[in-house]
Amino acid sequence: MNKIQLIDTLPNVFLNRTDIVSDIWNQRVEFEKEKVYLVEANSGTGKSSLCSYIYGYRHDYQGQILFDGEDIRKYSVTRWTDIRKHHFSLLWQELRMFPELTAWENVDIKNKLTGHQTKEQILTWFEMLGISDKLNAKMGRISFGQQQRVALIRALCQPFDFLFVDEPISHLDDANSAIMGEIMVEEARKQGAGIIATSIGKHIELAYDHVFNL
Amino acid sequence: MNLVWKLLRQHISIPQFVGFFFANLVGVVIILLGVQFYQDYKALDNEDSFMKADYLIVNKKIGALAGLTGAQNTFSTDDIDELKAEPFVEHIGAFTPSSYNVRAKFNVEGFVSFSTEMFFESVPDDFVDVESDAWNYKEGSSDIPIILPKNYLDLYNFGYAQGKGLPKLSEGILGAMKLQIQIDGNGQHGDFDGRIVGFSSRLNTILVPEQFMRWANQQYASGNAAKEPTRLIVEVSNPTDDRITSFLQDHDYETDEDKLDASKTTFILRVIVSIVMVVGVVISILSFYILMLSVFLLVQKNSTKLENLLLIGYSPAKVSFPYQALTVGLNVLVLILAVVIMLMVRGVYLEMFENFFPDLEVPGIGQALLVGVMLLVIVSIFNIIAVRNKVMSIWKRKE
Numbered sequence: 352m353n354k355i356q357l358i359d360t361l362p363n364v365f366l367n368r369t370d371i372v373s374d375i376w377n378q379r380v381e382f383e384k385e386k387v388y389l390v391e392a393n394s395g396t397g398k399s400s401l402c403s404y405i406y407g408y409r410h411d412y413q414g415q416i417l418f419d420g421e422d423i424r425k426y427s428v429t430r431w432t433d434i435r436k437h438h439f440s441l442l443w444q445e446l447r448m449f450p451e452l453t454a455w456e457n458v459d460i461k462n463k464l465t466g467h468q469t470k471e472q473i474l475t476w477f478e479m480l481g482i483s484d485k486l487n488a489k490m491g492r493i494s495f496g497q498q499q500r501v502a503l504i505r506a507l508c509q510p511f512d513f514l515f516v517d518e519p520i521s522h523l524d525d526a527n528s529a530i531m532g533e534i535m536v537e538e539a540r541k542q543g544a545g546i547i548a549t550s551i552g553k554h555i556e557l558a559y560d561h562v563f564n565l
Numbered sequence: 566m567n568l569v570w571k572l573l574r575q576h577i578s579i580p581q582f583v584g585f586f587f588a589n590l591v592g593v594v595i596i597l598l599g600v601q602f603y604q605d606y607k608a609l610d611n612e613d614s615f616m617k618a619d620y621l622i623v624n625k626k627i628g629a630l631a632g633l634t635g636a637q638n639t640f641s642t643d644d645i646d647e648l649k650a651e652p653f654v655e656h657i658g659a660f661t662p663s664s665y666n667v668r669a670k671f672n673v674e675g676f677v678s679f680s681t682e683m684f685f686e687s688v689p690d691d692f693v694d695v696e697s698d699a700w701n702y703k704e705g706s707s708d709i710p711i712i713l714p715k716n717y718l719d720l721y722n723f724g725y726a727q728g729k730g731l732p733k734l735s736e737g738i739l740g741a742m743k744l745q746i747q748i749d750g751n752g753q754h755g756d757f758d759g760r761i762v763g764f765s766s767r768l769n770t771i772l773v774p775e776q777f778m779r780w781a782n783q784q785y786a787s788g789n790a791a792k793e794p795t796r797l798i799v800e801v802s803n804p805t806d807d808r809i810t811s812f813l814q815d816h817d818y819e820t821d822e823d824k825l826d827a828s829k830t831t832f833i834l835r836v837i838v839s840i841v842m843v844v845g846v847v848i849s850i851l852s853f854y855i856l857m858l859s860v861f862l863l864v865q866k867n868s869t870k871l872e873n874l875l876l877i878g879y880s881p882a883k884v885s886f887p888y889q890a891l892t893v894g895l896n897v898l899v900l901i902l903a904v905v906i907m908l909m910v911r912g913v914y915l916e917m918f919e920n921f922f923p924d925l926e927v928p929g930i931g932q933a934l935l936v937g938v939m940l941l942v943i944v945s946i947f948n949i950i951a952v953r954n955k956v957m958s959i960w961k962r963k964e
Contacts, residue, residue, distance in 0.1 A: 428880075428960065429880070432879075432881075435877065435878035436878035447873045448873075449873065451572060451575060451870075452568065452572065463568065464877070464878055464879060505877070
């Protein structure tokens with residue numbers, strides 16, 4: 352997967368609104384590999400909707416979303432499973448972790464599926480992000496900021512062409528945000544992948560190629 | 566799969582699954598026992614493997630006067646048509662007697678030797694329950710398959726052989742030997758080998774295949790055309806039907822009352838077994854319902870987990886698997902336990918049977934197992950599809 356295109360895409364809920372001023376909705380937008388994008392948004396402008404449309408679990412929009420020129424509405428279940436395993440990684444704003452499992456298990460459940468990272472690499476990331484003491488803590492028992500870091504590690508446990516991070520640093524201090532940025536860029540560079548980050552205020556400091564206002 | 570199971574086993578309700586397990590167990594045990602008991606009973610009742618149970622053999626009464634006046638005890642075409650028109654008759658066939666002389670010799674050098682006048686009869690082949698290969702005559706061949714009355718063997722073994730100090734013969738030994746058959750009639754003579762394919766306790770006649778009879782009657786019958794039959798074989802739809810008895814009485818016909826009674830017993834037993842099995846099936850269906858409800862509830866309670874698994878790249882097949890394995894596993898466990906219970910119960914009633922019939926040959930449990938496995942496969946397929954559909958509905962819910 353080399354290119355994501357949005358052609359006149361608009362969430363159904365915005366259909367009757369005439370005051371939409373956006374760099375994304377109702378425009379022609381392209382995201383390419385190896386580039387870094389920032390999507391800045393105010394609350395209620397459809398940031399999470401954008402994630403869910405591109406990730407294929409919601410389809411309540413007008414217009415088209417194309418991967419390499421192919422309309423993703425036509426994708427089969429098998430195709431989506433393959434994309435979520437091998438081509439597209441998403442760090443959700445709401446994280447979507449499993450509170451019953453430990454931090455390590457939350458990462459491992461993904462890595463077991465893809466077999467992409469070594470145990471050493473994962474442990475190194477836990478170390479770098481300062482949460483190695485939480486390895487065996489139940490996910491439900493650690494702070495949201497710590498969960499955010501675990502979620503990033505999980506998102507990196509798969510091969511990807513694009514990494515989509517939805518407000519990744521909303522609960523992190525600057526030092527941890529910087530480390531997170533480093534790790535993300537490093538992994539994306541290794542795979543020649545593109546990064547799309549969103550924010551509603553504080554955004555992660557990366558060398559952005561393009562900034563959109565949602 | 567381990568971590569996925571760790572996640573998805575949350576909210577499993579043990580009481581619900583125990584409830585399903587025992588309900589289904591009761592259902593399956595009843596079904597298997599029904600099948601097995603019927604098989605075992607048939608072995609008791611139907612020692613005669615050549616004739617199916619619901620056949621009656623009908624003949625006209627021979628009164629004291631009839632013998633003197635020479636009145637006909639044969640069935641005319643009208644008689645047969647009248648019987649055929651009765652609602653309880655499914656199928657009717659005539660006994661065709663031989664119109665030639667038959668002489669049989671049985672000879673084992675230095676062992677037994679006897680020869681006797683006898684006769685042949687035939688009934689339409691579809692009344693005879695023998696493999697068609699064994700019950701087949703090719704025109705011109707010297708090999709004739711024969712079914713003898715079991716009484717003949719008993720007469721020999723318990724009367725003749727006993728009195729003369731001769732060795733007793735089993736059905737198996739006789740089956741391996743040949744009878745030398747001589748046929749005379751119409752100025753012709755023929756030699757044949759009689760091959761005994763079995764002994765019948767229901768038919769008091771010497772039975773040969775229809776084809777042979779047709780051919781031999783043409784070949785050796787002296788002139789006069791086909792005789793009217795003296796006996797009819799009748800397949801009835803329901804042997805307990807009162808109309809059968811009253812029809813036979815009205816027309817002065819006779820049948821083997823014992824067999825009619827035995828048929829009645831078998832018929833009633835079959836009805837009872839069917840009812841019991843329907844109850845078993847209903848219990849099984851209800852328990853299947855409990856299982857499905859319980860799995861749906863589980864999927865509902867774990868829907869967030871299932872959704873997240875699907876979103877991080879687990880395929881619907883992988884996510885469905887734990888619940889499918891759980892239900893199929895339970896079904897297999899139920900079947901195994903049900904078979905064990907069935908065998909235990911069977912052991913008890915077989916012991917009682919054997920008090921009455923010491924040399925009872927009991928059939929295997931193949932058919933009951935087959936029914937059990939078929940049930941397992943059908944129910945499991947339903948379970949697998951239902952779980953899969955439920956997971957797919959989670960996949961699509963965001964639409």
